[in-house]
Amino acid sequence: MATTEFGQAVRRWRDRVSPEAAGLPVGGHRRAAGLRREELALLAGISVDYVTRLEQGRAANPSVQVVEALGRALRLSGAEREHLFAAAGLVPPGRGTVPAYITPGVQRMLDRLTGTPVAVYDAAWTLLLANPLYTALMGEWHGKDRNAVWRNFLGSGTRARQTPESRRALETSQVAGLRATAARYPADQRLRRLIAELRSGSDRFAELWDSGGVERHDVSHKTIDHPRIGSVTLDCDVLSVAGSDLRIMIYTTEPGTRDAEQLALLTVLGTQALVG
Secondary structure, rough: HHHHHHHHHHHHHHHHHHOOOOOOOOOOOOOOOOOOOOHHHHHOOOHHHHHHHHOOOOOOOOOHHHHHHHHHHHOHHHHHHHHHHHHOOOOOOOOOOOOOOOOOHHHHHHHOOOOOOEEEEEOOOOOEEEEEHHHHHHHHHHHHHHHHHHHHHHHOOEEEOOOOHHHHHHHHHHHHHHHHHHHHEEEEEEHHHHHHHHHHHHHHHHHHHHHOOOOOOOEEEEEEEEEEOEEEEEEEEEEEOOOOOOOEEEEEEOOOOHHHHHHHHHHHHHHHHHHO
């Protein structure tokens, strides 16, 4: 019964969210005003097949991470988010765990930045939400690759160009930041599992973790080697959201430059790929 209720709730709220409100191109004939399953899957970072099975009641026991991602993609209020967790037979993450809830105010701000690559990460550097242009720029990540620390030490890496020096500085900063996050959220079992996996799978991570370093690596520019538009250099700013411990990563270019033209081209190419 709970699984059926969960699927019905997802379908009902999916029909309520317009693609414009989610920062997606409308494109083509639509039978309904709400999100398509493909669009919800893109926003939540899960497969279309899984969304289908959840809505039809053929998939049981969605994880906390999946329910949280669907809640963000569906723009749920606090009460609606709690209902979705209850329908999944889960308790919403409480105090002492890394926050993953994106407030309506932050969501509205992101919706207005459709021409700018923007992503939201939690305090452990797990990707919570990325707009289509950010995904077009940096690539689409799934599973453990959605965590930037795991991705850099054990996963697929990044399109951002790195020198040996900049990579060492980034690694040191990521480990120091993860250590600080672990100190703030000692009850977060998912975070503890992530750290344990990184320590066992990466000698470099284990070395840096045991060293206790606290260096910061503030990158203001990044050069992205993109498979379709070539290299593009952007300003990278990370904003913190007071009270929620979220990180908003924003990429911008100087108007009138070649990099701005490349980003504008990617806006078109990324939209075409999404509509297709």
